[in-house]
Amino acid sequence: QFAEGPLLDGLYWEESYNNHTTLTSQNSNSSHIYYENLLLGVAQIRQLKVHNNSCSIYPYFQDLLEDCYSEYRYQVEDRSEFGLKSDSEWQYTLGSSLSPWYWGSMGFYSSGGYRFTLPKSKQESLEKLEFLRENNWLTRGTRIVFIDFSTYNANVNLFCIVRLVVEFPATGGAHTSSHTYSVKLLRYVKNYDYFLASCEITFCLFIIVFIIQEVIKIRKLKKNYFKNAWNYLDLLLLVVSILAIAFNIYRTIAVSTLMEGLLSDPHTYPDFYFLAFWQVLYNNMIAVNVFFAWIKLFKFVSFNKTMIQLSSTLSRCAKDILGFAIMFFIIFFAYAQLGYLVFGLQVEEFSSFQNCIFTQFRIVLGDFNFEAIEAADRILGPIYFITFVFFVFFILLNMFLAIINDTYSEVKADFQMMTTEELQLRDLIKQ
Amino acid sequence: QFAEGPLLDGLYWEESYNNHTTLTSQNSNSSHIYYENLLLGVAQIRQLKVHNNSCSIYPYFQDLLEDCYSEYRYQVEDRSEFGLKSDSEWQYTLGSSLSPWYWGSMGFYSSGGYRFTLPKSKQESLEKLEFLRENNWLTRGTRIVFIDFSTYNANVNLFCIVRLVVEFPATGGAHTSSHTYSVKLLRYVKNYDYFLASCEITFCLFIIVFIIQEVIKIRKLKKNYFKNAWNYLDLLLLVVSILAIAFNIYRTIAVSTLMEGLLSDPHTYPDFYFLAFWQVLYNNMIAVNVFFAWIKLFKFVSFNKTMIQLSSTLSRCAKDILGFAIMFFIIFFAYAQLGYLVFGLQVEEFSSFQNCIFTQFRIVLGDFNFEAIEAADRILGPIYFITFVFFVFFILLNMFLAIINDTYSEVKADFQMMTTEELQLRDLIKQ
Amino acid sequence: QFAEGPLLDGLYWEESYNNHTTLTSQNSNSSHIYYENLLLGVAQIRQLKVHNNSCSIYPYFQDLLEDCYSEYRYQVEDRSEFGLKSDSEWQYTLGSSLSPWYWGSMGFYSSGGYRFTLPKSKQESLEKLEFLRENNWLTRGTRIVFIDFSTYNANVNLFCIVRLVVEFPATGGAHTSSHTYSVKLLRYVKNYDYFLASCEITFCLFIIVFIIQEVIKIRKLKKNYFKNAWNYLDLLLLVVSILAIAFNIYRTIAVSTLMEGLLSDPHTYPDFYFLAFWQVLYNNMIAVNVFFAWIKLFKFVSFNKTMIQLSSTLSRCAKDILGFAIMFFIIFFAYAQLGYLVFGLQVEEFSSFQNCIFTQFRIVLGDFNFEAIEAADRILGPIYFITFVFFVFFILLNMFLAIINDTYSEVKADFQMMTTEELQLRDLIKQ
């Protein structure tokens, strides 16, 4: 009933990882890795399982196969006690509501699971793992195992949050991956940081002034305010900025709480992963915000005739470009669909519809793997490739150019006419 | 007379493969691979040979060389009994008429051959292979050896059909390759599958309605029906859809027959390869069908002025594009011919005329191996490359653009004239 | 207090290198490497350290961590004596004012440091290194170790100056790199060199004549001289040429001084690295000079109507191109900023703002790593990529083309008008 093998396989990875980390970390009591990094608290190991009968077996095989464990889905998660049933590693614990789900290469995993922390000393850790292996902690239903720990480097004042993941797909085997987040959770250490802090305060003041301005503007313009795309951009920038400020304050509080907890009891696992995740999200938010702030520069760029001419070209051809983009993407999606159905099973780059789209963009740019396409299908592969390049690269892409080119000529002619008319006007005035 | 070496070489591969599979599969009686996959039946090994004197030796060498085994061709296949002549592995068996020929990297191999199945237990398999090696089953005339087996994964309800191939080219050595097909041969297991089944039934009803519509249309329009390209597309979609439905029914029957045979006697080799091959063909058929269905969308895309303008640009410049494509491909083929004759022997990518064409398309897109071209011919290589890039990329490709650009300007001018005429007409009407 | 490990790690590299070089070089007294290259003098080893408390530790960690060594900056360099304090390797020596700082991958290192030279014999070198290791020469504060030596190959008359670098980043670990400069420091050996020497003398004469010409021109034109861009180019070429001549003379003197010092005492370290550095700078200077000399050719290229037409197209569209380049780079930088903030921590190619710009240029050309972008952020990655390609590659790049195309048409029309006017003029004159 219980497969010894995958457990051993799984533990092999775990052990090798743990051996590595514990080996370097147990030299002294303060657990340094690489001699410069401090291991914060202890490592946590967590697994997720699926039900015994989470999928149905076809009648033909029902006497050959007894159990069937499907791929991980939240609905088929196994949350019952198992094994010794005594400790937290044998009992399902729900994840906190705020901690993020994990998006692995084979599914979207919940934040709960059977979890335990490794002891501080290396010997005890090995014994614990040995004990778990003997009691079959990893079962055939195990779909994912997480190993989380965090380090802190005082030299550069950065936290390093590490998550090692072993996924066990339903097809057998094991798939490992690792995630490392280097985040600056503690701030305001150096003088330079205090300079940054003052900048941040100034930014907050600016934002307040900006909010007041926008409120006044909305009151004045009322409905007309929402007719201009630039105003939407302003609002977006405002909202994201406020969110960022709020997160910043929350982060500072959360880190200090965690650190105090850790200092009082170094044998617990501090959930920095959760903070790192939100920090990354926050960074992305900021990034998008800054991107739109750059775009806002366009509002102020039309300062002379040439600039007006260029930006009016772009805005005038937008409608045609959009119309053609629809036609272009019909053919593009037709090819993507073809690529997905023909090469999807064999070629990594065509393994999903989105990947097909990305791959086709890359073909247009010249970064692709023709050999894989040819190996997947020796007849349709080259036909797909050649016709795609011919129609999309040789012909359709040129339509974008033709549209822009024609619009530019038109706009330029209009501007020259305008200027000559202006000149005639001036002549008239002079007369 | 008999070369011991290549036999050993060949068996080396076979044994390593078999060791691997049998090692994992003989743990329990139900033969699991990777602990999650069920080995279906047993593996089959098949070889194809050529005649002793399938090629002629030049007079100079006739006293040095006794035998001559040419490359595999169907005409020179050796079908006589050999060795012990006792069992199926020493006697030629014809392949069934439906089973596909194999398109290897060195030829197109028939579906017959000297075949035998491996026993269920690992020890017996090794003994069998040992016995064959001692009796020189692989001869100098052997050109290809196939090892076929199938597995089934109940967790994800997929069959995995594996074919390992060892080709022995006439030049000596051995060339190995492997083919894996993951196909869903058993359907209607989960609830979701029943939903799909109902979709399929709906699709069949649609197709019937569509057939009736088209028949009526043909009756009404008669010869005019065949003058419109869109109608050809409709017919194509119809025919392929009907074929797909027919195959689907056939597949369901074939799988259940095979499975029942396998369940009654697990020591036979079930020919899933044959089914997998047709399944892949069927998938490609469906893929092409869906592609043309996407293209059909174009028929409905011309809903406003911009769209009509764009699609009429494309259709109007089609003639010029075609004319120029002929000129373009004359130069393109001239370069392909040059590349084939100069680099064909040295560079993999120029080893056939088709490959030259693909390679040149890839050069245009920017994915190529200049070092190989230069290494193959230090003088002609760079000349070929530079002139090709200059003439084709710098000059000829731009002609496509010039044609599209010019046509677009024309079409736009026509449309603006039309609209102004329409305006004048409206004015006239108003008057 | 003292970490034994990193020292050993560091010395591991050093020893392996030294073993290699000393192994090959100690066969005979004259120290040949590769049997053809002469080791000049002895190797020098130099390290740079940072202060014990060069960074501040956050209050939470102050009882866990005692020391904190920040990244290398000139301000926090540790220059105090340490260890045995007896010899030059334990005492800080300032670098000579002319010797260049080293630009490593983690900082900009000063030219001073704790330095010592290895003895001539292999055994003594090993003992020296052993002795240093036992006395903890490499401390936790060590940030970089340089190993410098030079060889001379008489067959091809080239010096090879080698610098091996081991950087110890503040995050722990070690990062090694090597720099090799092959420079021709001794000249005028072969007959061909004498021919070159005569060319150089001729060049000097030309430069003198050219200076006189330009001085006359400046006197004549006065302020108008500085209104023409070509004149700036001329001045630049002149200044760089004079600098090159001056460096050439200095180099010859410096090499002969160094060589004489070396010949009198072969147990010192000759600082050829310093010379090699300036030689490389000199080469770059020459390269830029020659580049501008090529550009100057443009001044003389407008010899017939076609040429004038083409060059006037380029100069006329320069203003529009520049205007559009500003708009283009606003969007380009917005994307670069986005890429930097989102992928900066994960993807090497986005690790700094400049790298983002280079990477985006490479995406436009078709050389990039989509997998890395996708792995860094599974949602923003593809969005960034697709929108970037669509807006920048499909649309904005075409604007450059549209501008050039339109200007060319205009210029051509103007020229045809001009020529017809000229013809009419001629007709008038004839009449």
Next chain:
Amino acid sequence: QFAEGPLLDGLYWEESYNNHTTLTSQNSNSSHIYYENLLLGVAQIRQLKVHNNSCSIYPYFQDLLEDCYSEYRYQVEDRSEFGLKSDSEWQYTLGSSLSPWYWGSMGFYSSGGYRFTLPKSKQESLEKLEFLRENNWLTRGTRIVFIDFSTYNANVNLFCIVRLVVEFPATGGAHTSSHTYSVKLLRYVKNYDYFLASCEITFCLFIIVFIIQEVIKIRKLKKNYFKNAWNYLDLLLLVVSILAIAFNIYRTIAVSTLMEGLLSDPHTYPDFYFLAFWQVLYNNMIAVNVFFAWIKLFKFVSFNKTMIQLSSTLSRCAKDILGFAIMFFIIFFAYAQLGYLVFGLQVEEFSSFQNCIFTQFRIVLGDFNFEAIEAADRILGPIYFITFVFFVFFILLNMFLAIINDTYSEVKADFQMMTTEELQLRDLIKQ
């Protein structure tokens, strides 16, 4: 005086190669390699040396270095007897006047040298090599060693001529390379070959007819004949065809002579390399011939209005394209010069001026190594790259397009005018 090391290094390679070949070839008397290939005759080993004092040592080093062996040049080749002076391996033999020189990666080597053949048996070969090593056959002056042998595969009727080369550059070390030519020297074996033979005879007849035609044409047109580019193409095709036929006849004779010599005495080295070299040259000649034959198709392509319009566009813009190509290549060469001088020493792809040109073409197409450029020079590298892409890819390349686009519009307008004029003419005629 004599360096033992490089000799051993050199022999190491030789021995490993010979071990390999002799190991496989000495199983039976008829020396098969890979069980299917026949070794023809024996292998030949040949070396080239340079003079002791082929370069001058700088005064500083004259007491440290005694000898100086420059790079290989024909002028400094050492042709004196050396070592035992007894046998052909110690005496210089001139190469036959027809045998080609070898173009290695470090020079252009003459066809003479100190040569000897290996005995047939493996043991004797090893003894011979041992004997040579003990007597220092490879000296410090040795610059290149060739190992030549040929095999024949009866299955596919192909000769395989192998040349292994060990170059000893003047800088020390060794550089190995190998060249394999698969050529079909024996023809007319299979029936298909006889079909080819009849085709060849038909081709000869055609050529004769074609010659007569051209002679008549020349007589008729006299000087006007040489004014048409197509006629030059015709003449070129004729001359190359005649050369090809002549070589074909010569080859057949040479092979049969060689084969007969080999069959009478199998212990000699048959110089197939010489034949293979000419065969490759002949193939290239044919390839160029066929390329121009494709181009000739253009003469007949102008069969309808569209085609005439397109080909007249190409021919009309040729002058402008040429003019602009000059301007383009000035900037292109300026960049190539810059790249050569700045990156030439560090980056393989910029190691010569030609390579710079190829590399820049590849940058335009999107196949390049930005990391190498950046590593070579951290400041000039990115500047070079960004400005190159901006000016050449963004701006200059578009000029080609603008020229073609404009010319196409013009030609199309002319043609429409022509057709309307024709229509008016027809109307006039009707009237």
